[in-house]
Amino acid sequence: MTKRALVRRPGPRLAEGLLTHLERVPVDVDLARRQWEGYVAALAAEGWETVEVPPADDCPDAVFVEDTVVMYGDLAVITRPGADERKPETAATEATLRDLGYRIARIEAPGTLDGGDVLKHVTPEGGTVWVGLGGRTNAAGLDKLAAHLAPLGARTVGVPVSLVLHLKSAVTALPDGTVLGYPPLVDDPAGWPEFLAVPEEPGAHVVVLDPSTVLMSTSAPATRALLEDRGLRVVAVDISEYEKLEGCVTCLSVRLRD
Ligand code: CIR
Numbered sequence: 001m002t003k004r005a006l007v008r009r010p011g012p013r014l015a016e017g018l019l020t021h022l023e024r025v026p027v028d029v030d031l032a033r034r035q036w037e038g039y040v041a042a043l044a045a046e047g048w049e050t051v052e053v054p055p056a057d058d059c060p061d062a063v064f065v066e067d068t069v070v071m072y073g074d075l076a077v078i079t080r081p082g083a084d085e086r087k088p089e090t091a092a093t094e095a096t097l098r099d100l101g102y103r104i105a106r107i108e109a110p111g112t113l114d115g116g117d118v119l120k121h122v123t124p125e126g127g128t129v130w131v132g133l134g135g136r137t138n139a140a141g142l143d144k145l146a147a148h149l150a151p152l153g154a155r156t157v158g159v160p161v162s163l164v165l166h167l168k169s170a171v172t173a174l175p176d177g178t179v180l181g182y183p184p185l186v187d188d189p190a191g192w193p194e195f196l197a198v199p200e201e202p203g204a205h206v207v208v209l210d211p212s213t214v215l216m217s218t219s220a221p222a223t224r225a226l227l228e229d230r231g232l233r234v235v236a237v238d239i240s241e242y243e244k245l246e247g248c249v250t251c252l253s254v255r256l257r258d
Helices: 029-045 084-099 139-152 221-229
Strands: 003-007 048-052 069-072 075-078 103-106 118-123 126-133 154-160 171-173 179-181 195-197 207-210 213-217 233-237 254-256
Touching: 003 029, 003 084, 029 048, 029 233, 069 084, 069 118, 069 139, 069 254, 075 084, 075 139, 084 103, 118 171, 126 139, 139 154, 213 221, 221 233
Parallel strands: 003 048, 075 103, 126 154, 179 195, 213 233
Antiparallel strands: 003 254, 069 075, 118 126, 171 179, 207 213
Protein backbone atom coordinates (compact mmCIF):
# COMPACT_ATOMS: atom_id res chain seq x y z
CA MET A 1 0.00 0.00 0.00
CA THR A 2 1.33 3.43 -0.90
CA LYS A 3 1.49 5.62 2.17
CA ARG A 4 0.50 9.09 1.03
CA ALA A 5 -0.17 12.33 2.87
CA LEU A 6 -1.35 15.78 1.88
CA VAL A 7 0.72 18.76 2.98
CA ARG A 8 0.56 22.47 2.14
CA ARG A 9 3.54 24.79 2.04
CA PRO A 10 3.39 27.78 4.45
CA GLY A 11 2.77 31.17 2.85
CA PRO A 12 4.33 34.59 3.39
CA ARG A 13 1.54 35.71 5.77
CA LEU A 14 1.97 32.77 8.17
CA ALA A 15 2.76 35.06 11.12
CA GLU A 16 -0.76 36.57 10.86
CA GLY A 17 -2.39 33.20 11.64
CA LEU A 18 -5.41 33.19 13.95
CA LEU A 19 -4.98 32.91 17.70
CA THR A 20 -7.70 31.95 20.17
CA HIS A 21 -6.08 30.71 23.38
CA LEU A 22 -2.49 32.00 23.06
CA GLU A 23 -0.97 35.49 23.15
CA ARG A 24 0.69 36.54 19.89
CA VAL A 25 4.48 36.22 19.88
CA PRO A 26 6.74 36.82 16.89
CA VAL A 27 6.86 33.97 14.35
CA ASP A 28 10.08 33.46 12.36
CA VAL A 29 8.69 32.67 8.91
CA ASP A 30 12.04 31.54 7.49
CA LEU A 31 12.51 29.14 10.39
CA ALA A 32 8.91 27.97 9.92
CA ARG A 33 9.68 27.19 6.27
CA ARG A 34 12.70 25.12 7.31
CA GLN A 35 10.64 23.33 9.98
CA TRP A 36 8.01 22.49 7.36
CA GLU A 37 10.72 21.02 5.11
CA GLY A 38 11.91 19.01 8.13
CA TYR A 39 8.37 17.76 8.78
CA VAL A 40 7.97 16.65 5.15
CA ALA A 41 11.42 15.03 5.21
CA ALA A 42 10.47 13.10 8.36
CA LEU A 43 7.36 11.75 6.63
CA ALA A 44 9.43 10.80 3.57
CA ALA A 45 12.04 9.04 5.72
CA GLU A 46 9.21 6.90 7.16
CA GLY A 47 8.00 5.89 3.71
CA TRP A 48 5.27 8.50 3.28
CA GLU A 49 4.96 10.10 -0.12
CA THR A 50 3.66 13.65 0.18
CA VAL A 51 1.28 15.40 -2.18
CA GLU A 52 1.26 19.20 -2.00
CA VAL A 53 -2.01 21.09 -2.09
CA PRO A 54 -1.16 24.29 -4.03
CA PRO A 55 -0.33 27.08 -1.59
CA ALA A 56 -2.92 29.70 -0.64
CA ASP A 57 -0.70 32.69 -0.01
CA ASP A 58 -3.59 34.96 1.02
CA CYS A 59 -4.60 32.55 3.80
CA PRO A 60 -2.13 32.72 6.72
CA ASP A 61 -3.34 29.44 8.25
CA ALA A 62 -3.42 27.37 5.03
CA VAL A 63 -0.39 25.32 6.12
CA PHE A 64 -2.72 23.65 8.67
CA VAL A 65 -4.14 21.53 5.86
CA GLU A 66 -5.71 19.02 8.25
CA ASP A 67 -8.56 21.43 8.93
CA THR A 68 -9.81 21.39 5.32
CA VAL A 69 -10.79 17.73 4.94
CA VAL A 70 -11.78 14.58 6.80
CA MET A 71 -10.68 11.40 5.01
CA TYR A 72 -12.51 8.15 5.58
CA GLY A 73 -11.39 5.35 3.25
CA ASP A 74 -11.95 6.58 -0.30
CA LEU A 75 -14.23 9.42 0.81
CA ALA A 76 -12.96 12.97 1.27
CA VAL A 77 -15.36 15.10 3.27
CA ILE A 78 -14.41 18.69 2.48
CA THR A 79 -14.94 20.80 5.56
CA ARG A 80 -16.49 24.20 6.11
CA PRO A 81 -14.02 25.79 8.55
CA GLY A 82 -15.49 27.59 11.55
CA ALA A 83 -13.36 30.70 11.04
CA ASP A 84 -14.46 32.77 8.03
CA GLU A 85 -10.83 33.67 7.26
CA ARG A 86 -10.15 29.96 6.64
CA LYS A 87 -13.16 29.08 4.47
CA PRO A 88 -11.31 29.83 1.16
CA GLU A 89 -8.70 27.19 2.02
CA THR A 90 -10.90 24.23 1.09
CA ALA A 91 -11.20 24.74 -2.69
CA ALA A 92 -7.66 23.63 -3.56
CA THR A 93 -7.83 20.69 -1.16
CA GLU A 94 -10.98 19.51 -2.91
CA ALA A 95 -9.40 19.90 -6.37
CA THR A 96 -6.29 18.00 -5.30
CA LEU A 97 -8.26 15.08 -3.84
CA ARG A 98 -10.58 14.95 -6.83
CA ASP A 99 -7.54 14.72 -9.12
CA LEU A 100 -6.22 11.86 -6.96
CA GLY A 101 -9.50 10.00 -7.53
CA TYR A 102 -11.19 10.29 -4.14
CA ARG A 103 -14.95 10.59 -3.80
CA ILE A 104 -15.94 14.04 -2.56
CA ALA A 105 -18.62 15.04 -0.03
CA ARG A 106 -19.00 18.37 1.73
CA ILE A 107 -20.00 19.94 5.02
CA GLU A 108 -22.58 22.53 4.07
CA ALA A 109 -23.96 25.66 5.78
CA PRO A 110 -25.06 26.15 8.49
CA GLY A 111 -22.64 23.40 9.48
CA THR A 112 -19.08 24.27 10.37
CA LEU A 113 -16.36 21.72 11.04
CA ASP A 114 -12.55 21.84 11.21
CA GLY A 115 -10.61 18.64 10.52
CA GLY A 116 -8.64 19.26 13.72
CA ASP A 117 -11.85 18.50 15.63
CA VAL A 118 -12.13 14.98 14.21
CA LEU A 119 -10.40 12.03 15.87
CA LYS A 120 -10.83 8.66 14.16
CA HIS A 121 -10.14 5.18 15.39
CA VAL A 122 -10.78 2.65 12.67
CA THR A 123 -10.61 -1.11 13.24
CA PRO A 124 -11.68 -4.00 11.00
CA GLU A 125 -14.92 -4.15 13.03
CA GLY A 126 -15.79 -0.53 12.20
CA GLY A 127 -14.76 2.95 13.08
CA THR A 128 -15.43 5.45 15.81
CA VAL A 129 -15.20 9.12 14.94
CA TRP A 130 -15.15 11.60 17.81
CA VAL A 131 -16.03 15.18 16.90
CA GLY A 132 -15.09 18.06 19.17
CA LEU A 133 -17.82 20.64 19.62
CA GLY A 134 -16.18 23.93 20.51
CA GLY A 135 -15.33 27.22 18.88
CA ARG A 136 -14.93 25.92 15.32
CA THR A 137 -17.25 22.92 14.89
CA ASN A 138 -20.99 23.10 15.49
CA ALA A 139 -23.77 20.51 15.89
CA ALA A 140 -24.90 20.91 12.27
CA GLY A 141 -21.35 20.18 11.10
CA LEU A 142 -21.23 17.05 13.26
CA ASP A 143 -24.63 15.87 11.93
CA LYS A 144 -23.51 16.35 8.34
CA LEU A 145 -20.28 14.44 8.90
CA ALA A 146 -22.18 11.63 10.66
CA ALA A 147 -24.56 11.37 7.67
CA HIS A 148 -21.62 11.10 5.24
CA LEU A 149 -19.79 8.48 7.32
CA ALA A 150 -22.68 6.28 8.53
CA PRO A 151 -22.92 4.37 5.20
CA LEU A 152 -19.23 3.52 5.63
CA GLY A 153 -19.92 1.92 9.02
CA ALA A 154 -18.58 4.72 11.20
CA ARG A 155 -20.11 5.67 14.53
CA THR A 156 -19.84 9.44 15.15
CA VAL A 157 -19.79 10.79 18.69
CA GLY A 158 -19.76 14.44 19.83
CA VAL A 159 -17.50 15.52 22.71
CA PRO A 160 -17.08 18.96 24.31
CA VAL A 161 -13.95 21.06 23.64
CA SER A 162 -13.66 24.26 25.65
CA LEU A 163 -10.06 24.51 26.85
CA VAL A 164 -8.12 24.35 23.57
CA LEU A 165 -8.72 25.19 19.90
CA HIS A 166 -9.57 21.74 18.54
CA LEU A 167 -10.33 18.26 19.85
CA LYS A 168 -6.94 17.08 18.57
CA SER A 169 -5.22 19.93 20.41
CA ALA A 170 -6.48 18.12 23.53
CA VAL A 171 -6.29 14.43 22.63
CA THR A 172 -5.00 12.10 19.92
CA ALA A 173 -4.81 8.30 19.74
CA LEU A 174 -1.97 5.78 19.72
CA PRO A 175 -1.98 2.92 17.20
CA ASP A 176 -3.76 0.66 19.73
CA GLY A 177 -6.54 3.21 20.25
CA THR A 178 -5.35 4.51 23.63
CA VAL A 179 -6.28 8.17 23.81
CA LEU A 180 -3.59 10.45 25.17
CA GLY A 181 -4.05 13.89 26.60
CA TYR A 182 -2.62 16.48 28.97
CA PRO A 183 -5.31 16.41 31.69
CA PRO A 184 -5.48 20.17 32.51
CA LEU A 185 -6.58 20.77 28.90
CA VAL A 186 -8.98 17.85 28.42
CA ASP A 187 -12.64 18.59 29.14
CA ASP A 188 -13.51 15.10 30.37
CA PRO A 189 -10.50 12.76 30.74
CA ALA A 190 -12.68 10.13 32.44
CA GLY A 191 -15.00 10.05 29.43
CA TRP A 192 -12.46 8.19 27.26
CA PRO A 193 -12.44 4.39 27.44
CA GLU A 194 -8.60 4.09 27.51
CA PHE A 195 -6.95 7.35 28.58
CA LEU A 196 -3.21 7.92 29.03
CA ALA A 197 -2.31 11.12 30.87
CA VAL A 198 0.83 12.75 29.45
CA PRO A 199 3.01 15.25 31.33
CA GLU A 200 3.30 17.94 28.61
CA GLU A 201 0.75 19.80 26.53
CA PRO A 202 2.41 19.05 23.13
CA GLY A 203 2.80 15.44 24.28
CA ALA A 204 -0.91 15.01 23.57
CA HIS A 205 -0.27 15.29 19.82
CA VAL A 206 0.83 12.26 17.82
CA VAL A 207 0.54 11.27 14.17
CA VAL A 208 0.48 7.51 13.71
CA LEU A 209 2.98 6.61 10.97
CA ASP A 210 2.66 2.81 11.23
CA PRO A 211 1.49 0.32 13.88
CA SER A 212 4.62 0.87 15.99
CA THR A 213 5.74 4.42 15.11
CA VAL A 214 4.40 7.87 15.96
CA LEU A 215 5.48 11.35 14.96
CA MET A 216 5.52 14.02 17.66
CA SER A 217 6.99 17.38 18.57
CA THR A 218 10.46 17.76 20.08
CA SER A 219 8.85 20.00 22.70
CA ALA A 220 7.51 16.98 24.65
CA PRO A 221 10.62 14.97 25.68
CA ALA A 222 9.08 13.45 28.82
CA THR A 223 6.11 12.17 26.84
CA ARG A 224 8.47 10.79 24.22
CA ALA A 225 10.20 8.75 26.94
CA LEU A 226 6.82 7.55 28.23
CA LEU A 227 5.80 6.34 24.79
CA GLU A 228 9.17 4.70 24.14
CA ASP A 229 8.74 2.84 27.45
CA ARG A 230 5.48 1.47 26.04
CA GLY A 231 7.45 0.04 23.10
CA LEU A 232 6.65 2.69 20.50
CA ARG A 233 9.21 4.18 18.16
CA VAL A 234 9.03 7.97 18.20
CA VAL A 235 10.09 10.30 15.38
CA ALA A 236 10.33 13.88 16.68
CA VAL A 237 10.26 17.13 14.70
CA ASP A 238 10.75 20.73 15.80
CA ILE A 239 7.60 22.73 14.94
CA SER A 240 8.06 25.61 17.41
CA GLU A 241 6.88 28.30 14.96
CA TYR A 242 3.61 26.43 14.33
CA GLU A 243 3.05 25.83 18.05
CA LYS A 244 3.09 29.64 18.48
CA LEU A 245 0.03 29.67 16.17
CA GLU A 246 -1.86 26.93 18.03
CA GLY A 247 -0.78 24.33 15.49
CA CYS A 248 0.62 20.91 16.23
CA VAL A 249 2.06 17.90 14.37
CA THR A 250 -1.37 16.60 13.40
CA CYS A 251 -2.46 19.83 11.67
CA LEU A 252 0.34 19.85 9.11
CA SER A 253 -0.70 16.79 7.11
CA VAL A 254 -3.61 14.55 6.18
CA ARG A 255 -2.92 10.85 5.74
CA LEU A 256 -4.64 9.21 2.77
CA ARG A 257 -5.67 5.59 2.32
CA ASP A 258 -5.68 3.95 -1.10
C1 CIR B 1 -6.18 28.48 13.58
O1 CIR B 1 -6.50 29.16 14.56
O2 CIR B 1 -7.02 28.03 12.80
C2 CIR B 1 -4.72 28.21 13.32
N1 CIR B 1 -3.94 29.30 13.80
C3 CIR B 1 -4.27 26.92 13.95
C4 CIR B 1 -4.93 25.70 13.38
C5 CIR B 1 -4.40 24.44 13.94
N2 CIR B 1 -5.03 23.32 13.36
C6 CIR B 1 -5.27 22.18 14.01
O3 CIR B 1 -5.06 22.08 15.20
N3 CIR B 1 -5.84 21.22 13.31
